[in-house]
Amino acid sequence: MAKAKAKEKPRHGGWTKRNKIGFSYVCIWIFGFLVFQLYPFISSLIYSFTNYDIFHTPEFVGLDNYIRLFTKDQEFWNSMAVTLKYTFITVPGKVVLALIVALILNRNLKGINFIRTVYYIPSLLSGSVAVAILWKVLFMNDGFINSLLNAAGLPSVKWLGQPSMAVVTICMLEIWQFGSSMVLFLSALKQVPQSLYEAARIDGASKPRMFFKITLPMITSIAFFNIIMQLITALQNFTSAFVVTNGGPNKATYVLGMKLYTDAFKYFKMGYACATSWIMFVVILIITLVLFATSKKWVYYDN
Amino acid sequence: MKKMMKAASLLMAGALTAVSLAGCTNEPVQSTDSVGSNQQGNSSANSGDTITLRFMWWGGDDRNEATLAVINQYQELHPNIRIEAEMNSDQGYVDKVSTMLANGTAPDIIQQNVDSLPDFVSRGDFFVDFYEYPDLFDTSGFEKNFIDQFGTFDGKLLALPTGMSCLATVANTEAAEACGIDLTKQITWDSMLEDGAKLHTENPDFYYMNVDTKILCEYVLRPYLRQLTGESFIVDSEKRMGFTRDQLVEALQYIKDCYDNGVFEPAEDSATFKGQIHTNPKWMDGKFVFAYGPSSSISLLTNAIPDTECTVVQMPLADNRVNDGYFADTPQYMTVNKDSENVEEAIKFLDYFYNNSDAQTTLKDVRSIPPTTTARNLCDEEGLLDSTVVEAVNLAANLNGKSDKGYTTSAEVYAIQEDMVESIAYGQSTPEEAADNAIELITDYLSTVN
Amino acid sequence: MKKKEIRIGITYILLGIFGIIMLFPVIWMFFACFKTNNEIFGSLALLPEGWSLDAFIQGWKTTGTYTYAQYFINTFLLVIPTTLLTLASCSIVAYGFARFDFPGNQFLFMVLIATLMLPNAIIIIPRYSLFNKLGWLDSYMTFFAPAAVGCYPFFVFMMVQFLRGLPRDLDESAYMDGCGPFQCFVKILLPLLKPALFSAGLFQFLWTWNDFFNTNIYINSVSKYPLSLALRMSIDVTSNIQWNQVMAMALVSVIPLIILFFSAQKYFVEGIATTGMKG
Incomplete structure (x- = not known):
């Protein structure tokens, strides 16, 4: 755990024969990074200033793609709004639910491991087409969920047909898969020193007070990490929107990932799609940086 | 705990690196390496004596069954030919076809949607001109003005109409x-x-x-x-x-x-x-x-x-x-991929598909009224055509x-x-x-x- | 004491109820395999009227040229080499990062961490175009190649963390004894790295198995379709969808994952806990 110390000693050990061999191992990754990550990353930026379409030689078009995205393309703004809506519903929903369940499961009961396993199963299937199809069937107009509502005396909801509900349906699919966040929280909760609780108990602190004063601060760093990784995933969502609702109805679930896919692989406006992807990247970056900037205020550092 | 924090701070550093990387590349660089040819030959070579043809279409159960039956008939007659049926769905079909044409992984024979074919034809030289193979494909079954109107682009017969529809x-x-x-x-x-x-x-x-x-x-x-x-x-x-x-x-x-x-x-x-x-x-x-x-x-x-x-x-x-x-109108077209390694075999199969009487009676009206006069007469004689389909096409025949x-x-x-x-x-x-x-x-x- | 027991009992009941709600969609999916379309829609009954295995048999056969046997084989042909290549490349790279202090090590490691954040969406188009030029589209090389050169920073990161937790004396003493660095790695560190290898392997297996975005873009021929694409195709290839067949194949497609998970859940949980993977 505290290995960080080792790195602070000498900055590096020079180019000894041994280090050269070590470097050659890392070179495997460097090669991969250059070819499959850095090169695509930079070409994506370059393409975003061209009319690249895979058929013809790309021509430089300056800022045209970006200008069009920002000033002309209403679909882009719709997609941006849908994506942000989706992200800001699923990420907090998932993290909060994961935390609550982790708190409940964080005790030594017989068979608790089995229960944890059960809660993790939906996450196991995350992103799979199988689950997306299942969701579609469950939430159809005369699907099981509506039958359930009717049985309870409630009216049917047009889960997939009504634009405002379609986003909710997709979000529910995502939130349902909170298992991995839960496991993360569980491991963080295990690391909270029991001595803190004991001390608090002696002082006569109430349970809610202990939660807010001890538990919550101690797991903020995990929560922070969790939120960032979930954000990056959520902003790029594609499969559930594509399989469950195909972007509809009336573009209500046409997330940025889908717009990108359609522009690039259906209309072959690859340069344009690259520009979209860069805006997506900048949004991810801004949200992450804002979180980092504010993290000092709410993330607890234990050293 | 500490590990997590370290990960987080490294992540932060990473984000900054990424920003600076972005900064480095901001000058508009005219890319030279992005000019690539899309001509990727199909890698499936003639392995041994068996020739494999890929045939892609979409349709409902009736159409799938009939088309598979014709494929089986053909394979029995030509044991050295194997036809891989790639049945797709209507949804996203055009996307798939356009992607495959763009990257050179298209099947040898493709059923084309009427809506999207003109777009593909205008984008590149993807399809075989059937007029160039008069010995392999017999166009006499079609009425001349029908294929002139449906399937002929600049005097080239790039696509064969699969039927008469509306x-x-x-x-x-x-x-x-x-x-x-x-x-x-x-x-x-x-x-x-x-x-x-x-x-x-x-x-x-x-x-x-x-x-x-x-x-x-x-x-x-x-x-x-x-x-x-x-x-x-x-x-x-x-x-x-x-x-x-x-x-x-x-x-x-x-x-x-x-x-x-x-x-x-x-x-x-x-x-x-x-x-x-x-x-x-x-x-x-x-x-x-x-x-x-x-x-x-x-x-x-x-x-x-x-x-x-x-x-x-x-x-x-x-x-x-x-x-x-x-x-x-015609419901769809059949095209043969120009980059196919087995253009001639693909055309021969389509000749069977359109002109053989067994194929004609098997396919019946699964792609609306047959496009060739021979098939229409044959199916009519044997009473194989659905009367509603015939009625629909008759109604449309008078529309201008x-x-x-x-x-x-x-x-x-x-x-x-x-x-x-x-x-x-x-x-x-x-x-x-x-x-x-x-x-x-x-x-x-x-x-x-x- | 009694009061405590009651409380525990209530906790169990609540956990049980909530667990059933969580798993309900999967349970429903299982029973749906035996139902007719009429039972699936507009009905509240959970249990089917009959227990015919027809949906599994018909679904497996499909109406097309290829049966699900082919799609399963394809999935394994895609997933297993990808996983093995990932493990091989990521572990050796992690060894390079964790045990050698060559100049620039820290900087490179920072770059590696930064790539954790790199959205796939941004690189997919140039990658597609690159694979196109290399003639790799419509082949599994699109998955093998990035795996072979350690392009999964998550796993490298995870294994570096793990290796740093192992005492340096172990391999350094072997090095003193005249073992080469590679021998040290294979003979001493690799066996110790097993838990991390398992976790990484399981996740890579899972992700590649479930992947739809990349396979959808890179794989075009039906004969090469993995399960995810085959399933997607099954919902609109036939005119009147038999949902029980679709559900049956969807279920069958995730059974290997569930089996794998139950037989190796320890590594799953460890993997998530140590690196905070999204799972």
Whole structure:
């Protein structure tokens, strides 16, 4: 755990024969990074200033793609709004639910491991087409969920047909898969020193007070990490929107990932799609940086 | 704990690195390495004596079965040929085909949608000209002016029409009787709105017409405009729109009225069955009087209600139309990939597919009325053609509308039409707003095509 | 004491109820395999009227040329080499990062961490174009190649963390004894790295198995379709969808994952806990 110390000693050990061999191992990754990550990353930026379409030689078009995205393309703004809506519903929903369940499961009961396993199963299937199809069937107009509502005396909801509900349906699919966040929280909760609780108990602190004063601060760093990784995933969502609702109805679930896919692989406006992807990247970056900037205020550092 | 924090701080550093990397590359660099040829030869070489052909199409169960049967017949006759059937779905089919053509992984034989083929032909030299292989493919079964109109581009026969088809209005006779709809009366746009509204008020469970937002583009929006203007949605030769803003607003207002008055089922309800209106439970329960569908897929609609008698009626025709707007067409095309390693074998198979009498009687009307006179005569003699399909095509034969396949039906323009209709169907824009937006997008599209 | 027991009992009941709600969609999916379309829609009954295995048999056969046997084989042909290549490349790279202090090590490691954040969406188009030029589209090379060169920073990161937790003396003493660096790695560190290898392997297996975005873009021929694409195709290839067949194949497609998970859940949980993977 505290290995960080080792790195602070000498900055590096020079180019000894041994280090050269070590470097050659890392070179495997460097090669991969250059070819499959850095090169695509930079070409994506370059393409975003061209009319690249895979058929013809790309021509430089300056800022045209970006200008069009920002000033002309209403679909882009719709997609941006849908994506942000989706992200800001699923990420907090998932993290909060994961935390609550982790708190409940964080005790030594017989068979608790089995229960944890059960809660993790939906996450196991995350992103799979199988689950997306299942969701579609469950939430159809005369699907099981509506039958359930009717049985309870409630009216049917047009889960997939009504634009405002379609986003909710997709979000529910995502939130349902909170298992991995839960496991993360569980491991963080295990690391909270029991001595803190004991001390608090002696002082006569109430349970809610202990939660807010001890538990919550101690797991903020995990929560922070969790939120960032979930954000990056959520902003790029594609499969559930594509399989469950195909972007509809009336573009209500046409997330940025889908717009990108359609522009690039259906209309072959690859340069344009690259520009979209860069805006997506900048949004991810801004949200992450804002979180980092504010993290000092709410993330607890234990050293 | 600490580890996590360290990860987080490293992540931060990473983010900053990424930003600085982005900064380094901000100068506009003309890329030179991005100029690549797309000519990737198919890697499946002639392995041994067996030649493998990939054949891709989409269709319902009937079409799949019949096509597979023809493939099996052919394989039995030619043991050295193996044909891999790639049955795809209608949804996303065009995307798949265009991707495969772009990256050179396309199958040897592809069934093409009529809507998208002109777009592909204009984009590149992908398909074999059947006229170049007169010894392998016999075109004499086709009527000359039919293949001139469907499949010939610049004097080259790049695609073979798979049949004679049209847009059809399928009527559920029982529902029509229950609701007192006279099936012998010629439907006009006005009568459709009037009768539909009346029907839904009197029988709230029933709707006049089974549609989805994509069908509306092809069956209502564009024909309505064509009857009004006598021109295509987009006039390809002049790269301009064939309608005025007011005319578009009128057509959209008509669609809106149909939704508002219960002629169509609310979009919220029908959305789930988009692309598969025959699976709508209301259709299966006989709660729609009419449904729109291509003659090539009438069986989908009729098979969904096997116990009910169905018939076809003439498409809506306005009293004061410039021309009929509707026209006879081909349902799909067959093309052979120019980059195929086995062009000749692929053509030979298609010759069997179109001209062999066994194949003709197996395929029957799974792609609407057969395209060749030989097949039509043969199937007619043996009574293999579905009478509703024949009836639908006969009805369309007299219509004098002109085909609008081209820019109008390219993926992008189609999407614009669909979005326009959806925003009306969901009441998210007024017809004026939707029309203005669509005109702007189409103008934009036309300025980019070359 | 009694009060405590009651409380525990209530906790169990609540956990049980919530667990059933969580798993309900999967349970429903299982029973749906035995139902007709009429039972699936507009009905509240959980249990089917009959227990015919027809949906599994018909679904497996499909109406097309290829049966699900082919799709399963394809999935394994895609997933297993991808996983093995990932493990091989990521572990050796992690060894390079964790045990050698060559100049620039820290900087490179920072770059590696930064790539954790790199959205796939941004690189997919140029990658597609690159694979196109290399003639790799419509082949599994599109998955093998990035795996072979350690392009999964998550796993490298995870293994570096793990290796740093192992005492340096272990391999350094072996090095003193005349073992080469590679021998040290294979003989001493690799066996110790097993838990991390398992976790990484399981996740890579899972992700590749479930992947739809990349396979959808890179794989075109039906004969090469993995399960995810085959399933997607099954919902609209036939005219009147038999949902029980679709559900049956969807279920069958995730059974290997569930089996794998139950037999190796320890590594799953450890993997998530140590690196905070999204799972």
